[in-house]
Amino acid sequence: MPESDLDLLIDAAKAAGEIAGKFWKQSPEVWDKSGGAGPVTEADIAIDKMLNNELLRSRPDYGWLSEEIADSPDRLSKQRVFIVDPIDGTRAFINGSPTFSHSLAVADSGVVTAAVVYLPMLDRLYSATIGGYAKLNGEPIRASSRAEIDGATALCAKSNFLPERWIGAAPNFEQHIRSSLAYRLSLIAQGRFDVMLTLRDTWEWDVAAGSLIAERAGSTVTDMKGNAPVFNNPTAKLDGMIAAPSQIHREIVARLAPR
Template structure:
């Protein structure tokens, strides 16, 4: 009998942690990808190879989209697709930090149905299956119910607080940062932070798993305009991401919207 998808990817992502931690981050061979796409290491490639072998052997009919595999149009003909980031936060891995993560998701007709994010150096496993809730190390989690954007704790990079994004002025929230987008989404899901924002075009593999974990924790995860996220696109990018509880989500969208004209 075939194991459920979530059990499959949870087992695989823990194996990924063992593979990655067999390398010493700063000593691992690394190089820059073409076109300024960031660094990659031998650990990224080893994890990608292991995950592809394990997951595609178990689900040969599923397509494959991974940061470290050359993309193929073949996945577009598949109803169900693995979406993988072997190491999210490669710069942190190279620096010997503990804040990098593995991210594994399954999308069915564009909707994420199973997801896992694992930080092996912190032994933090976030997981979710569609309609079954979100969990951190086996304990059910829920997003923050923070009601006020001006006092919120938000994960965002410096470009997200640039004045041109906020026509009525930057709200008074407190900004923090973590290198891994998947980890940021996990932290929002377990209410360690109230929201996560990024307004740049964002790769699907950075977001896919964390998006389901946030929504199954009771939050909202949309693009920067409030539109629903859809995965396994021909161009596998998203138009930014806003992840938070429903009250803050509304306020963020309002603050990002156009300033109404002054009354005559």
């Protein structure tokens, strides 16, 4: 029986974790990417190359989009595409924090159908398929069902609370932070926090896997305008992302200032 896309992603994520473990806390070589795009390490490069080789060897008809391999317009002609961040939370990885993740997804005609977010140092593997449950280490998980926006716990940067982003005052969230967007969305799926916000243009590889995991756990997941995310775009960016219980989500979208 052919291996499912989800099984393929799980195996690849675990292999990525083995590579990451060899570099973590071992002072890997670090470069700054051009254009202020942040740091990249030799571990990012090694993992991205491995994932590219192994995933496309198993699915040669799929397209490819990842953070560390040069983009190609060829992916736009493919029905299915891998969307990969070899290490989401590179700064955390460099600093020796265990909260970095490997984010792997398959999108079919713009919709994510299989997703894995793996935190190897914490042994947490989040997964989902479009027709199934969100899971953590194989066990189903559920997102928050909170209805009150004031006092909701939110994973987001302080810049999301700038007055110009909101009509009237920003919501009275209890703000928390994690460096990996994929991990933030997975924590939303787990119900450990209520809201995830990123009110800026967002790379697809940062949120593709986590968005499906959060959605299949029961969270409402959209861009800043309330539209369902569509992946494999020519620019590989989304108009931000909001993940929250449905009632809180509606209020956030209504209160955001137009851009």
